Amino acid sequence: MHPADATNAMLNCDESGDAPAWSDQQIAEAFATTTRSIENWRKQAAQRGPLSLLERKQRDTPPTALLLDGEKEAQLTKIVCSTPPDGRSRWTLQMLADKLVAMEVVGSISPNTVGRVQKNELKPWLKSMWCIPPEQDSAFVAAMEQVLTVYQRPYDALFSVVNMDEQPIQFVSHSQIPLPVRPGDTAKVDYEYVREGMCNAFMFVEPLGRWAAGPLACSAREQDEDRIGLGEVREMVGRSSSFCGCQANYACV
Template sequence: MNKIYLVDLTESERSRLTALIKRGTTPAYRIRNAQILLNADITADDGGPPKTDAAIASYLHCHAKTVSNVRKRFVEQGLEGALGRKPRDTPPTPPIFDGEKEARLITLACSTPPAGRSRWTLQLLADTLIELRIVEGVSASTVCRVLKKNELRPHLCQSWVIPPEENGEFVARMEDLIDLYQRPSNPKVPVICMDEQPLQLIKEVRLPLSMAPNRPVRYDYEYQRNGTANAFLFTEPLNGWRRVSIRERKTRRDWATEIRTLLVEDYPEAERVILVCDNLNIHTQGALYEAFPPEEAAALRKRLEIHPTPKHGSWLNIAEIELSAFTRQCLNRRIGDLETLRVETKHWETNRNVRQKEVEWQFTTAEARVKLKRLYPQIKMK
């Protein structure tokens, strides 16, 4: 079939198209259209027969209809019309969400989910938008794009320690601990943080299958509960030291025994030890008198200065950071007996102490008074 629209380029048009192809900032569609015109030029002297639309399309990796359309636009609209995009036959589809509808979606995602549902899902949000006639139709993926743009994730729920607002006792203890963490290292008066964690001893009933190519380690879903234990963790953040003790129980006597080990064995040369711990009822100096004779308890008490964290303020205890690392690095598996747990814990403690992993506390009182302003009581002047 003879071509209806023939491309006959002038010398200046050919030079312009050649220069356009070599330019690095030209849009890809203009480069493609320029290459189509140069290859379809009937006056081009390349020593061979004229190229067909199919041959040009195969060479440029496009559709033959695209080549035909570019030739047609060149004849009807000139060079600039051929280099541009094909005009739309219909106006572009308006976006589903304008500013008002997007705001209503955000409000819905931040609200309480309907009765019988624990959380909002993307499909539930899409269905609710249609039911409320906010939009005529929308897919879950479109809802996802809007929420992602606004950094909202209604499908997630996170457990958090929420401090009380306008609470003088909370901010007093918070600032006390922040001031402690700003002190330089002092071997005579070290600052020690302690925390504890209950543990379950989980025993395997069947041997796990070892890892193989394209297959991870496999554990049987069945297990045997083999009792409980408790980990007492002490750490001196400025010197990169920590000690983890595994005990069968968590009683006042157990805590008092750990405190004696801290004062007598870990820091025998210290005049006084500042201890940061939470408000658990066993963390009192009275526990020393319940575990030891009065003379020994009094000697320990005089060297111990307790600074408790505020209620709902456990994040102020640096020992929680160490306890989190201990849980992830050592306890994230099944350990079936107390002796194995103690051996594995000792290996973790030794390795971490050799590396002297420190915690650099950088949160200051000045920052707390700005970022946590809602926690401070509002003084009303008379």
């Protein structure tokens, strides 16, 4: 039951002045609860004050720590996307649990926990969903581990770890002038449009420093240029950090 329901229930048992003065049975029927719950709410309001009914119940025990944090989930992903043992077409939950223990990622873990972490999102048998050639798998894993190591660095205001994300944006215009909305009628817009070029928008975030900047747009490129130069990244990060009064240093991985 929502905490507000308990508070409203107590208001209905008020017997002062023109208050409702409902009986416990009437309140229980109106709020779909039991008379024992009403007695407990009344006791809590008397001992800890009426506002305590709006507070969440304090945990008797501390929350259980996650068995697999971000780094360990990355290890699990790496195993799932690797070649299964001989004679197997795919990894089973039990095999994944045993592999995590064998690699000393965790001391122990159940197959059910592995299944909850995966959430049925990883499907390594769908080859079209994974575009890393087998001969480059080790290089990719090494680069991924290097990036994860950078993410674990402690905060240093003079040596920032900045995350960058890129979003291509297509500019379009109307091929026909839209008709504005009128009383009793909606606006009319033609489904055809005119392409007006492309640009890339970049967002920069420093999670530990709690600042973000963007989006910053760079000029359109030819179709065969699908990478941005490191110098341009440095320039944009410098502009972003100057907006926030930060000093920008760079760690490129």
